[in-house]
Amino acid sequence: MEQIRFLAKQFRDAIEQAKENGETDPLGFFEKFPRGCCGDTSDLLGHFLLEKGIETDYICGKCPAKNHWENPQSHAWLLLDNETVIDITGDQFKDDDHFLRYNHSVYFGPIDDFHNLFMTEGFNKRKSVFLNQLNLMEPHIFFDIYYKIKKYL
Secondary structure (H helix, E strand, C coil): CHHHHHHHHHHHHHHHHHHHCCCCCCCCCCCCCCCCCHHHHHHHHHHHHHHCCCCCEEEEEEEEECCEEEEEEEEEEEEECCCEEEECCHHHHCCCHHHCCCCCCCEEEECCHHHHCCEEEEEEEEECCCHHHCCCCCHHHHHHHHHHHHCCC
């Protein structure tokens, strides 16, 4: 388990280094990282962990914005063995009281109050897969981003 925690932290650090060095994607997916990057980041991390033989589930839940469903906020993370959250973008909510000012840049642990805010039943839950198994509009961009991030691992 400690190895997986270390790999998740290492991957988050590599994204930050690649971004700092201007090596993230040309379309700006990671321009405001971690804000708005949870789904793509979870897919990239899921691919990385699969390369290490670690299987996870991709989870994307929705939370009503200020107690109404007009514009729900979504958030994605990985789940290991149906009980351990691996979330490397939760700190995008650090300035929002509605989301408990969640400030974990890397969270590895049991489902907590923050992740319980997001309803996952009936939403996106699937096995993490390799990038080439995803239905991506621009697969070459994701592979390019992945290999740029991987240079910093």
